[in-house]
Amino acid sequence: MPQDIYDKVMMLAKRRGFIYPSFEIYGGVAGFYDYGPLGSQLKNNVENLWRRFYLLKDNCIEINTPTITIYDVLEASGHVEEFTDLTVDCKKCKxxxxxxxxxxxxxxxxxxxxxxxxxxxxxxxxxxxxxPVNLMFSTTIGIGEGRKAFLRPETAQGIFTNFHLLYRHNREKLPFGVIQVGKGYRNEISPRQGTLRQREFAMAEAEIFFDPNDKTHPNFNSIKEKELYLFDNDKEFKLTVQKAVDKKVINNQALAYYMYLTQDFLLTAGVDPKKFRFRKHASDELAHYATECWDVELFSERFGWIECVGIADRSAYDLSSHIDSSSTDMYAQRKFDEPKIINTKKIAAKMHVLGPLFKDKAGKVKDLLEKMDVKDATKISITLDGKTVDVPNKCYEIVETKEKLTGEKFVPHVIEPSCGIDRVLYFLLEHNYSDAKKKGEEYRILKLTSQMAPIKAGVFPLINDKKLVDIAKKIDNNLRNAGIATYYDDGGTIGRRYARMDEIGTPFCITVDHDTLKDNTVTVRERDTTKQERKDQDLLVEFLKDKTFF
RNA sequence: GCGGGUGUGGUGUAGCCUGGUAUCACAUAAGCUUGCCAAGUUUAUGACUCGGGUUCAAAUCCCGGCUCCCGCACCA
Structure with a gap:
């Protein structure tokens, strides 16, 4: 059976310790995968690059919340409501x-x-x-009946339920962003497509809170001339961020800004730009919480275009829901440029008149009077115990008050870039996989970027000579102590060792040879060019840090 | 979840129809040899998806579970 690139990538991933099917010794189960030693490192690198974009570049804050989420939260968010029980479909009328x-x-x-x-x-x-259609995993908290809960289907709710605390943490200024990187769970009916559709998966989500009257972004100017790779369900085209907003292709600056940030992140991580595009959701495919959504789709030779990141405008949906359900004040304040003075006229009851006149009904009359519009105050009659009663003028007066309003409350809007880490990771493997024939044999190179590669440098003695081995081991040790992930190898021929490193994407190989004994230099071989350069071994740390650190 | 196909060392495979000690290559480990791109050589490790059944005997025949693949449905 001819293997396509998916088969090749997954074989490599399993053989070299990137991805293993979970529980394989018990037959495995669809939708679950383990990350092996190299896969775990690669995943860390992807997540940390993402953090670098959101935490540092965009100055977001990061939190961590439980993966087990109580029923109430997901009921408020609409996740419980959307799907319950078994359903049947009619194929005729859909x-x-x-x-x-x-x-x-x-x-x-x-x-x-x-x-x-x-x-x-x-x-x-x-x-x-x-x-069955409810895709959430359910569980209970505590023994016995317990309390109903679910494994979270997204990390976002943990951020929303803390909004009031985070808003204060940010000293009540908008906009601000909060990120969370962690596991999400969806009990997919029939997961296929390998690691592209898992039941437990890693996601990196950012929720950026905006004043709905001001969906601009402070960094917008710095990226407005950059090009976005867009797709309108018909053809692919490029547009600068500025033009996309001006032409209303993208609804607002904030959304456009995070689209560009996401594009920058993925291309920096090593996604092939030719296999990258943003696709806008049609109105009938939007999630229940979204008003506008753009997906990043990456192209797989086997599966076609696959959604990897969703960038949604969730408007005020989630915070409003939690305000309603929990009665927590999750409003933000909008300060007016100048305080607004509002003159109001109110009806004020004169209790010393009302009291003797209406006796025990006086309190009720007062409430009714004060709720009335001032315009009606010339002649007032009220309905008391089913009877219409006139209230004499002497019972009340019109009072003018001045209210000073310095601002107003509102529910912030949310822009949410939500990134499927496992999918990105798979695409880094597929997009960077290359095999060529070398002397008739298949030769595989994983052309991961230096920043993403799990191992930064292989360290070898040219031959198995104790003098060279000792130096190589010392170099290896020094590099690791300087924070650079290395792999020491003295087995087999040098070509075989290079090949092993190429296959897992290691960008550099350092070889200690006989000249090292004379002049303290080593050869540094670059993966993609296979070119070698002699370097003083004391310069290696600096060289590798420069090439491989974020 | 439905229908069809599939499953043999780490990887790719032969054997299955016609039941009887599981083939080959690559990879891995150790040694010799070589010394800058998967060379050679010797040795070693290592497999029948799982559970039942039929049989003196099951990788092989029968039943069921699971994985993966293809179609349908699903993917908020």
Whole structure:
């Protein structure tokens, strides 16, 4: 069977310790993967590069919240509501029904569907097999009945539920961004496509909170002339960030800014620019919380264009929901340039008159009076215990007050770049995989960027001579102590050792040879060119830090 | 979840129909040899997806689970 690039990449990934199928000794289970030694390092590098963009470049703050999330939070966020129970679909009219809505409780669902006992209520055609649709993993907290909870389907809710604390932490200034990097869980019905669709996966999410009246971004000017790679469901095209906003291709500066930041991140990480594009969600494919969403799609030779990052404008959806459900004050304050003085006229009850007149009803009358509009104050009649009663003028007066308003409350809007780390990681492997024939044999190189590569340098003695071995081991040790990941190898021929390093993407190889004994230099071989250069071994730390650190 | 296909050392495979000690290559480890791009050589390690059944005997035949692949559905 001919192997496509997916097979080749996954074989390499398994053989060299990037990705293993989880629980393999028990037969494995779809949708779960382990990261091996090199995969874990690569994942760290991807996550840390992402952090560098959001935490440092964009000055966000980072938090960590539990992966187990109580029912209330996900109910408020709409995740519980969206899907429950089994559903059946009608292939004719494309409607979906909850099974419990259309069949008797006594028969099993499968039987009912198989025996054609249930038909589509709308068009009468046969229904598809029942399938479950709530994709959240559920669990309980505590023993016994416990408290209902889910494994989080996104990290975002942990940020939203802390908004009021984080807003204060940021000294009540907008905009500001909060990131979280961690695991998310979705109980996919039938995960395929390898690590591209997992049931437990790593995600890096940023929630940036904006004043809805001001969706500009402070760094916008620095990137406005950069080009975005866009796709309008018809053709691909490039547009500068500025033009995309001006032409309303992208709704606002903030969204456009984070699109560019994401593009910059992915291309820096080593995604092939020719296999990168932003695609805008059509209105009918938007998630329940989003008003506008752009996906980064990366191209896989086997799977086609795959969503890897979603950049959504979630508007005020989540914070509003949590304000309603939890009664927590999660509003932000917008200060007016100048305080607004508002003259108001109010009806003020004169209790010393009302009291004797209405006795025990006086309190009720007062409440009613003060709720009334001043315009109606010439002649007032109220409804008291079903009877209409006139209230004499002497019972109240019109009072003028001046209120000074320095600002107003509002619910911030959220821009959310949400990055699927595992997908990005897979694409780094696929986009950077190259195999060529070398003397008739397949020769594989993983052309990871120096910053992403799990191992920065291989360190070898040219031959297995103790004098050279000792120096090589010392160099290896020095580099690792300087924070540079290395791999020492003295097995097999030098060519074989280079090949082993090329296959896992190691950008540099350092070889100690006989000349090292004379002049303290070593050869530094570059992966992609295979060119060698002699360098003084004391300069290696500086050289490698310069080439491989973020 | 439905239908079809599939599964043999780390990787790729032969053997399965016709039941009887599992083939070959690469990789890995140790030694010799060589000394800047997977050379040679000797030796070693290592496999029948899992569970049942039939049989004196199962990689092989039968049943079921799981993985992966293809189609449908699903992917908020």
């Amino acid at each position: 409607r979906s029904y909850k099974v419990e809505d259309i069949i008797d409780e006594d028969i099993s669902v499968e039987q009912a569907v198989k025996k054609d006992e249930i038909k589509c209520p709308t068009c009468g055609k046969k229904l598809s097999d029942a399938h």
